[in-house]
Amino acid sequence: MKTSKVWAIAKKEFRDHIRNRWIIALTFIFVVLTIAASYLTGGKAGEELFGRLQGTVSTLLSISSILIPLIAIMLGYSTISGEGENGALPLVLSYPITRGEVLVGKFLGLSLVLIASIAFGFGLGGIVIAVFAGIENTTPYMVFILLSILLGGIYLSLSIFFSAVCKKRSTSIGAGILIFFWSMIYGTIVFGIYLSTGGTLEQLMGSESTLPGWMWKSIVVSPMDMHGTSAMQAFGLEKAFGYAMDVPSYLNLEFLVVIQLLWFLIPAILAYFFFKRRDL
Amino acid sequence: MGKAIEISDLKKSFGNIQALRDLDLVVEENEIYGFLGPNGAGKTTTINILLDFIKPSDGEVKLLGHDSRRESFEIKRKIGFLPERISLYDRLTGKRQLEFVKKTKGADVDLDGLLERVGLEGEGDKKTGKYSKGMKQRLGLAISLIGEPELLILDEPTTGLDPHGKRMVRDIIKEENKRGATIFFSTHILEQAEKISDRVGIIRGGELIAEGTMEELREQVGAESYLRIETDKRPNIDSIEKLEGIKEIEVMGNEIKVKVEENMSFSDFFGYLESQDVKILGFETENSSLEDLFAILTRE
Numbered sequence: 001m002k003t004s005k006v007w008a009i010a011k012k013e014f015r016d017h018i019r020n021r022w023i024i025a026l027t028f029i030f031v032v033l034t035i036a037a038s039y040l041t042g043g044k045a046g047e048e049l050f051g052r053l054q055g056t057v058s059t060l061l062s063i064s065s066i067l068i069p070l071i072a073i074m075l076g077y078s079t080i081s082g083e084g085e086n087g088a089l090p091l092v093l094s095y096p097i098t099r100g101e102v103l104v105g106k107f108l109g110l111s112l113v114l115i116a117s118i119a120f121g122f123g124l125g126g127i128v129i130a131v132f133a134g135i136e137n138t139t140p141y142m143v144f145i146l147l148s149i150l151l152g153g154i155y156l157s158l159s160i161f162f163s164a165v166c167k168k169r170s171t172s173i174g175a176g177i178l179i180f181f182w183s184m185i186y187g188t189i190v191f192g193i194y195l196s197t198g199g200t201l202e203q204l205m206g207s208e209s210t211l212p213g214w215m216w217k218s219i220v221v222s223p224m225d226m227h228g229t230s231a232m233q234a235f236g237l238e239k240a241f242g243y244a245m246d247v248p249s250y251l252n253l254e255f256l257v258v259i260q261l262l263w264f265l266i267p268a269i270l271a272y273f274f275f276k277r278r279d280l
Numbered sequence: 281m282g283k284a285i286e287i288s289d290l291k292k293s294f295g296n297i298q299a300l301r302d303l304d305l306v307v308e309e310n311e312i313y314g315f316l317g318p319n320g321a322g323k324t325t326t327i328n329i330l331l332d333f334i335k336p337s338d339g340e341v342k343l344l345g346h347d348s349r350r351e352s353f354e355i356k357r358k359i360g361f362l363p364e365r366i367s368l369y370d371r372l373t374g375k376r377q378l379e380f381v382k383k384t385k386g387a388d389v390d391l392d393g394l395l396e397r398v399g400l401e402g403e404g405d406k407k408t409g410k411y412s413k414g415m416k417q418r419l420g421l422a423i424s425l426i427g428e429p430e431l432l433i434l435d436e437p438t439t440g441l442d443p444h445g446k447r448m449v450r451d452i453i454k455e456e457n458k459r460g461a462t463i464f465f466s467t468h469i470l471e472q473a474e475k476i477s478d479r480v481g482i483i484r485g486g487e488l489i490a491e492g493t494m495e496e497l498r499e500q501v502g503a504e505s506y507l508r509i510e511t512d513k514r515p516n517i518d519s520i521e522k523l524e525g526i527k528e529i530e531v532m533g534n535e536i537k538v539k540v541e542e543n544m545s546f547s548d549f550f551g552y553l554e555s556q557d558v559k560i561l562g563f564e565t566e567n568s569s570l571e572d573l574f575a576i577l578t579r580e
Contacts, residue, residue, distance in 0.1 A: 008383040012369065012376075019371040087367035090333050091423070094361035095384040096353060280333040 001104065005097050009105025010112065013079075017113045022074050027117040030067045034125030037063060039132065056133075057144070057235050060125065064118075064148050065224050069155040069183065071117055073176040075110045076159030080275055082169035090280045099276050107160065107268065114152040118145065143234040147257075151227040154263045155179070161267035164274040183224040190215055216248050223263050230256040282309045282345060284431050284462035285330065290339035292325055292486075299325045300486040303339070307464050312457050314473030315466040317483035323466040324364055326483070327435050330464075331361060344431055357385075360429035364436050364466075366420035370409030374400060374419050377408065378426065387427035398422045399448055413440040421449065425456070432456055434465040438472055450476050507538045507549070512559040523548055534561075 017023055041056040083089035092102060122145045129141070162175035194215060195201075219225050232238065233253045238246055285307035292300040300322045307313040317323050328334045329341060332352035341348035343355045368377060378391045395404045398418040408416060417440045424432060432453075438446045453463050453476055467473050473480045474494050481491040490497055511534050526549070528539035538549070553560060 004386075005384055008380055012372070012380045015376065016369045016371050083367075087363050087365050088369065090328075090331070091361070091363055091367065091420075092384070093333065094331050094356060094359070094363075095381060096357040096386070097384050098353065279335065280328070 001098070001101055005101045006105040006108065009092075009097070009102055010109035013106050013109025014112045017075055017110060018116065020074070020113075023071060023113060023117065026067055026071045026074065027120055030063070030071070030117065030121040031124055033063045033067075034060060034121045035128050038125040038128040056129065057232065057237065060122075060144075061228055061231055064121070065151065065227055066184075067121075068114075068118060068148055068152045069180055069224065072114055072152045072155035073159045073180055075113060076156045077163055077172045077176040078169045079106050079110065079160055080163040080271075080278070081166045081172040082163070084278070084280050085169050093280065100272065103160075103164075103272055103275055107156070110156055110160075111153060114156060115149055118148050118152060122148065137235065140235045144231050147227060147231050147234060147260075150257070150260050150264065151223065154223045154260060154267075157264045157267040157271070161271040161274070164271040164278065183222060186222040186225060190218060213248075216251060219251065220259050223260060226256050226260055226263075230260070283307065283342070284309045284311065284344060285313075285464055286340075286342040287326070287330075288340050290326070290329065290341060291337045292322075292329060292334070293337050298486055300329075300336075303483070303486065303488055305481055305488055305491075307462060309462050310457065310460055312453060312463045312476055312478045313465070314477030314480040315464060315483065316470060316473040316480050317466075317468060319468055321468075321483045322486040323468075323483060324435055325486075327364075327433060327466060330433060331356075331359075357427075358430040360424035360427065360432045362420050362424040362432075362434040362437055364439065366416050368408040368411075368416055368419065371407060373405050374408050374411070375404035377419070378404070378422060381423050381426050385427040389426050394422050394425065397425070397452070399445070414442060414445055417441055418445065418448075421452065425452070428459065428461075430461060432461055432463045432465075434463065436467055437465050438467070438469075446472070507536075507540055507563060509536045509538070509553075509563040510534060510561040511536065511553065512561055515553055515556050515558040523552060 037059040038056065041059045080089065083092075089102075093099065122141075126141055126145075129137075158179050159172075159176050162179070163172045166172035166175060191199075194212070199212070219229065229247060229251060230253050233247070233256070283306055285305065287303055287305040290300050290303040291298070303322070303326065305315075305326075315323055315326070325334070329336050330343060330348060332348055332355075335349070344358055346352075346354045348355065368374075372380075374395070375391055378394065381387075382389055382391070391404065392401075395401055398421050400415060400418050400422065403411070403415060408419060411419065417437075421434075421437065424434065434453075437449045437453075441449065453465070457463055477494070479491065479493055480497060481488050482497070483489070514531060514534060515536065517529055517531055517536070526538055526540055530537040540549075550560065
């Protein structure tokens with residue numbers, strides 16, 4: 001694997017997608033919402049719904065955990081299927097460059113676009129928070145940004161994987177939509193099962209939640225919920241599946257990050273094997 | 281001299297469809313080889329196998345002495361490729377994309393000079409999304425030339441170009457050939473193949489059905505020539521048909537149309553007319569058109 005070739009691909013991907021109108025539009029929405037959320041929840045002292053910090057973090061989280069996966073899916077879904085279909089990728093592969101170099105370069109370049117987008121959104125949001133609420137939460141905020149990058153990385157990895165598996169651009173966007181939809185409704189599914197198997201809302205809402213063990217364990221199949229839980233933990237808050245609750249001790253930040261790293265790595269590795277064997 | 285391309289017993293099926301059946305083809309080094317066939321004959325499939333984009337079902341392919349599957353990386357250092365439908369990164373400028381290729385090929389090339397060579401001078405700083413179809417094709421050709429490749433594989437190189445552009449492609453092919461490169465190009469237009477190829481291979485239904493120089497191909501299909509003669513009066517044609525080399529004769533007033541075998545000497549025929557006291561006012565010969573030839577060769 002030659003670094004110069006990987007970089008050539010990464011640069012090309014970055015330059016190409018930083019001009020992608022969908023990415024620009026989503027980043028713009030992201031920036032506007034984070035600034036608004038930071039100002040409204042972080043800047044207004046006194047209005048304490050769940051506590052000021054938690055309010056800010058939950059609001060930012062609800063924005064970022066939708067928009068970041070969307071941006072990541074938009075970046076990755078057609079990078080192999082679409083470019084394979086339209087002929088751009090075969091042309092690149094007629095140069096002396098291996099498929100591994102192409103894939104790593106694509107990951108790198110697209111990740112940089114994603115990081116730029118996140119840095120832009122949370123950077124400006126962070127400035128607003130710093131101005132209105134002070135800088136005492138700088139470290140957890142940085143951790144939150146890193147976790148968001150990890151979340152984006154997972155969805156980028158998943159969408160590139162689907163792009164490597166699917167023959168057509170249209171099927172890979174379908175797969176992207178499915179994985180996004182899955183992530184959005186996962187909490188609802190879990191609670192549906194919980195409530196239909198005898199669980200009650202009272203058990204959920206109390207500070208001493210008594211959720212069954214399987215529910216906690218099942219969090220590892222939902223990157224978005226893991227992200228939410230770990231982000232809250234970064235700020236020293238307990239929240240999972242969208243509710244404030246006591247999280248079991250084994251679901252600590254480190255554990256959740258490791259599982260999320262696996263969610264990033266495994267699709268990436270699988271994407272390589274599918275891409276290597278793929279006809280173009 | 282070595283072989284630039286050696287294809288033996290190449291087979292490729294897509295499901296039940298046999299795209300290539302026992303294709304054998306050899307391109308000599310420093311040759312311009314026209315790969316001619318109607319759409320759907322298997323030209324692009326063959327090229328995709330040459331470049332290791334798709335795996336052959338069976339058979340062996342060597343490019344510049346390297347195995348197309350195991351040594352595809354070695355091959356790609358020595359070739360230039362122009363795909364059938366050029367697809368560029370429309371959000372990037374033409375020059376950026378050339379730079380990208382230059383870097384991946386590790387080549388040393390003057391990009392402005394290259395842009396000028398393909399007729400894109402002054403267009404390098406525009407995004408290719410703003411390029412016309414012909415301009416994209418020109419940039420694609422420029423991309424294929426980066427790194428002075430030993431072998432150029434051009435899939436329908438004149439697609440989307442006006443007559444000027446087509447001539448430019450032919451000139452570039454000749455220049456590259458002079459430099460020492462082998463050129464393998466596909467086309468479905470016989471005229472394109474005929475104009476510059478040293479040899480032409482005709483593919484139909486996934487098989488090579490004819491191969492050789494244009495002259496050899498004409499002979500293979502027994503192509504005929506016509507002779508059109510204008511006379512001052514209607515000759516007696518009964519005994520003309522006995523003359524050697526004459527296949528068919530048609531008389532319309534004072535005009536005679538004779539179908540003759542190629543390379544037949546016409547002097548016997550003229551002598552015969554003179555002996556009949558028929559004056560020849562004018563004549564012209566006509567080869568059966570190339571399109572006819574192609575139609576004969578690729579007829580189902």
